[in-house]
Amino acid sequence: MSDSGGMPADQENPEPEAPSGEPDWFRRVTGIGSSLGQSLMVPALALVTALVIGAVIIAVTDVDAWRAWTDESPGEALSMMWASITDGYKALFRGSLGSRNAISETLFAATPLIIAGLAVAVGFRAGLFNIGVNGQMHMGGLVAIYLGFTLSLPAVIHVPVVLLGAVIGGAIWGGIPGLLRAKTGAHEVITTIMLNFVALFFVDYVLTTSFYQEQGRLDPISKPVDASARLPRIFGGDFRVHLGFLIALALVAFVYWLLFKSSIGFEFRAVGFNPDAARYAGMSVVAVFVAVMAVSGALGGIAGANQIIGLEPFRGTTNFAAIIGFDAIALALLGRSHPVGVLWAGLLFGGLRAGGRAMQGEAGIPIDLVLVVQALIIVLIAAPDLVRALYRLKPEEAAATQLTKGWDA
Amino acid sequence: MTAVTATADTKVKRRATAEERRARIAGVVLILLAAFVLWAFGLNVDGDLDATFRLALPTDRFTDINWVVNSQLLGFIVAAILAFLGGRQLRTANFKWTNVSIAVAMGLFALAFLGWAAAGESFSLVGMLRSTVLLSVPVTLGALCGLMGERVAIINIGIEGQLLTSAFVAVILGSAFNIWVALLGAVLTGGILGWVLAVLAIRYRVDQIIAGVAINIFALGLTSFMASRVLADSQSLNAPGRISPYAIPFLSDIPLLGPMFFDHSLFVYGMFGLVLLVHLGLFYTRWGLRSRAVGEHPKAADTMGINVFRTRYINVILGGFIAGFGGAFLTLSQVARFEENLTAGVGFIALAALIFGRWRPFGVLAAGLVFGFARALQTKLGILGIPVPSEFLLMIPYIVTIIVVAGLVGHARPPAADGQPYIKQ
Numbered sequence: 065m066s067d068s069g070g071m072p073a074d075q076e077n078p079e080p081e082a083p084s085g086e087p088d089w090f091r092r093v094t095g096i097g098s099s100l101g102q103s104l105m106v107p108a109l110a111l112v113t114a115l116v117i118g119a120v121i122i123a124v125t126d127v128d129a130w131r132a133w134t135d136e137s138p139g140e141a142l143s144m145m146w147a148s149i150t151d152g153y154k155a156l157f158r159g160s161l162g163s164r165n166a167i168s169e170t171l172f173a174a175t176p177l178i179i180a181g182l183a184v185a186v187g188f189r190a191g192l193f194n195i196g197v198n199g200q201m202h203m204g205g206l207v208a209i210y211l212g213f214t215l216s217l218p219a220v221i222h223v224p225v226v227l228l229g230a231v232i233g234g235a236i237w238g239g240i241p242g243l244l245r246a247k248t249g250a251h252e253v254i255t256t257i258m259l260n261f262v263a264l265f266f267v268d269y270v271l272t273t274s275f276y277q278e279q280g281r282l283d284p285i286s287k288p289v290d291a292s293a294r295l296p297r298i299f300g301g302d303f304r305v306h307l308g309f310l311i312a313l314a315l316v317a318f319v320y321w322l323l324f325k326s327s328i329g330f331e332f333r334a335v336g337f338n339p340d341a342a343r344y345a346g347m348s349v350v351a352v353f354v355a356v357m358a359v360s361g362a363l364g365g366i367a368g369a370n371q372i373i374g375l376e377p378f379r380g381t382t383n384f385a386a387i388i389g390f391d392a393i394a395l396a397l398l399g400r401s402h403p404v405g406v407l408w409a410g411l412l413f414g415g416l417r418a419g420g421r422a423m424q425g426e427a428g429i430p431i432d433l434v435l436v437v438q439a440l441i442i443v444l445i446a447a448p449d450l451v452r453a454l455y456r457l458k459p460e461e462a463a464a465t466q467l468t469k470g471w472d473a
Numbered sequence: 474m475t476a477v478t479a480t481a482d483t484k485v486k487r488r489a490t491a492e493e494r495r496a497r498i499a500g501v502v503l504i505l506l507a508a509f510v511l512w513a514f515g516l517n518v519d520g521d522l523d524a525t526f527r528l529a530l531p532t533d534r535f536t537d538i539n540w541v542v543n544s545q546l547l548g549f550i551v552a553a554i555l556a557f558l559g560g561r562q563l564r565t566a567n568f569k570w571t572n573v574s575i576a577v578a579m580g581l582f583a584l585a586f587l588g589w590a591a592a593g594e595s596f597s598l599v600g601m602l603r604s605t606v607l608l609s610v611p612v613t614l615g616a617l618c619g620l621m622g623e624r625v626a627i628i629n630i631g632i633e634g635q636l637l638t639s640a641f642v643a644v645i646l647g648s649a650f651n652i653w654v655a656l657l658g659a660v661l662t663g664g665i666l667g668w669v670l671a672v673l674a675i676r677y678r679v680d681q682i683i684a685g686v687a688i689n690i691f692a693l694g695l696t697s698f699m700a701s702r703v704l705a706d707s708q709s710l711n712a713p714g715r716i717s718p719y720a721i722p723f724l725s726d727i728p729l730l731g732p733m734f735f736d737h738s739l740f741v742y743g744m745f746g747l748v749l750l751v752h753l754g755l756f757y758t759r760w761g762l763r764s765r766a767v768g769e770h771p772k773a774a775d776t777m778g779i780n781v782f783r784t785r786y787i788n789v790i791l792g793g794f795i796a797g798f799g800g801a802f803l804t805l806s807q808v809a810r811f812e813e814n815l816t817a818g819v820g821f822i823a824l825a826a827l828i829f830g831r832w833r834p835f836g837v838l839a840a841g842l843v844f845g846f847a848r849a850l851q852t853k854l855g856i857l858g859i860p861v862p863s864e865f866l867l868m869i870p871y872i873v874t875i876i877v878v879a880g881l882v883g884h885a886r887p888p889a890a891d892g893q894p895y896i897k898q
Contacts, residue, residue, distance in 0.1 A: 253630075
């Protein structure tokens with residue numbers, strides 16, 4: 065939140081047709097212009113609200129409790145529901161923070177989330193909505209697999225080479241929608257969604273070619289990457305947290321520098337704030353669109369490589385990026401598109417994921433609840449008025465989150 | 474903005490040349506395609522082999538209707554027609570024919586491809602066309618849902634979530650009560666999610682893409698959660714039964730067309746009916762005129778006394794009903810049980826079909842059928858043992874959409890106010 069306050073929203077042109085209608089959402093998403101307390105209030109309340117709704121979902125889906133209810137003992141049913149909730153959330157807490165191993169699991173799960181969240185955040189800052197992190201992870205990961213099992217190098221060189229390859233793979237795949245947007249006006253939301261699926265099927269295809277495929281297998285699964293290409297564990301072999309977490313921290317610092325301390329980052333933000341003004345100031349909006357999407361894609365590529373060289377079984381499988389690319393959108397929103405915010409949000413979601421696994425294992429509550437909680441967080445962050453209405457808070461100013469202005473931008 | 478109006482005349486002229494340029498590009502593409510067909514499906518094929526296309530199912534009234542054609546000859550003929558179409562595009566640059574030429578060329582290319590794939594073998598063309606229609610149902614219905622929203626300037630990315638949730642609700646209600654309750658519940662579920670999207674987009678002015686993404690994640694999370702928490706223990710809740718097909722008398726006896734169109738469950742008939750209904754409603758009724766006004770220029774519509782917000786709410790909810798109907802198709806028509814993430818991206822193919830169909834009901838239907846054909850082809854090629862990786866066929870809808878939005882072939886123009894919240898002054 066290092067920026068200056070910016071101008072009040074009511075001085076902006078309120079016409080929806082106005083080409084410079086983006087500052088409104090920009091202020092909202094980034095929290096620029098509001099105090100630290102205000103910018104923490106809505107995320108905190110959103111998290112609490114989402115967890116409360118999650119508790120209600122746990123309760124009403126308790127089949128055993130409903131059986132007790134129909135057996136004419138509502139009191140017992142209610143206490144069973146309460147037990148479900150407390151067991152679940154206790155396991156969630158234990159699994160995320162309750163032990164040294166739990167903390168390691170949280171950091172382990174947070175690693176790709178932070179990197180992917182940074183990818184989306186960089187796009188948001190420049191007014192571009194990269195829904196394609198999933199595809200960029202797949203393409204970056206694919207390059208990582210290739211370099212991981214074909215080269216034989218010492219680990220000190222092998223890991224950086226693999227990551228560099230993933231950066232290039234992700235940057236190209238992310239750059240395509242940037243180029244299409246800049247040259248043809250094709251909206252990046254559509255092109256990135258479509259490229260996600262293209263990448264998904266491409267990975268399935270590549271992993272069944274004889275060069276990539278593990279011998280003796282018929283399903284899409286690659287050979288494992290060499291031991292020298294794997295990210296070493298940083299707190300000993302018992303804990304899964306690996307070098308990738310430190311890389312994620314370094315990337316947080318790098319993105320902070322890029323966005324706020326470098327001149328190219330200034331151009332990113334200027335284009336995001338007002339593309340027309342940036343153009344009049346002599347910036348090349350075309351170059352910035354491509355550069356932003358390439359940087360965003362490169363970060364996605366690293367997140368993809370993390371899923372290959374950072375965890376068992378160190379191979380590519382079908383849809384190995386899973387839904388991290390979509391979690392990343394929630395992360396960027398929750399972290400207000402600020403690198404440090406994304407870091408905290410990534411740790412939070414990593415905790416939810418690690419805790420969710422414990423919740424599933426110990427309390428029998430499916431980990432999919434974490435997705436529901438995440439979706440609710442997205443909605444509540446994106447609709448701050450909803451949170452304020454729920455908690456009867458004083459409305460700040462009527463500001464809405466609008467990122468996109470239609471397909472034809 | 475003033476600069477734009479000042480150069481309006483020159484802009485109109487430039488648009489025309491751009492379209493001519495596109496027409497010529499299309500011509501070049503068609504000629505290249507012709508050359509490819511000539512080589513791959515003509516010269517490359519053994520001249521003695523015939524392809525046998527079966528045009529009747531064993532259960533039909535008239536069985537044993539086959540079309541036997543020499544594969545090589547078919548390839549040559551298609552190549553010639555493609556070359557003719559391409560040459561004409563290139564020479565006249567008549568952009569009015571660009572889309573028609575491309576559509577015809579796509580169909581002919583598919584035919585030549587099938588002739589090559591089925592060379593020396595017998596291939597059930599009718600079976601594939603029938604599954605094309607079936608596979609197009611969720612895509613077309615989802616795209617119609619998106620169309621209802623985008624025509625009033627509400628972008629709906631959450632179609633996938635609407636399909637998935639209503640498919641889930643249909644399974645539960647179908648198992649607990651009966652298929653008709655299930656159908657009704659699914660339709661209402663789609664509508665409710667549409668309402669949620671509308672409230673977020675209109676009342677809280679949440680970015681519509683984010684609202685849609687949230688709906689998708691929520692739907693995936695909730696249905697997977699319920700599936701493992703409730704359905705896993707009570708399998709009796711995961712057996713909804715099916716809505717059986719109803720063969721229309723006489724019409725279903727027509728060779729080829731009968732099994733393709735007239736021997737289906739109400740979902741297929743409903744799809745065609747809804748396409749027609751939305752088309753008539755959108756272009757020939759007061760409601761349609763108002764909706765389009767709200768989508769193109771909400772301020773003008775508001776000035777004329779149209780309630781912009783109410784129109785948007787109503788249309789997005791109606792669209793939700795359509796998606797709910799499509800969701801019910803997924804679990805009440807063929808598979809009749811729920812599995813995690815059973816839609817697996819159909820909602821995004823629907824989004825692609827909406828763009829490929831250029832925001833028009835019949836365009837959407839055509840897009841749905843094209844994408845359904847690609848999917849049907851993918852399953853059939855495995856049976857024929859053709860060395861074309863099925864993954865590339867699965868990519869077709871997505872690549873085609875990128876080409877269309879980039880304006881490389883034709884130009885897709887969404888409603889002018891699409892995605893913008895309306896702020897009443």
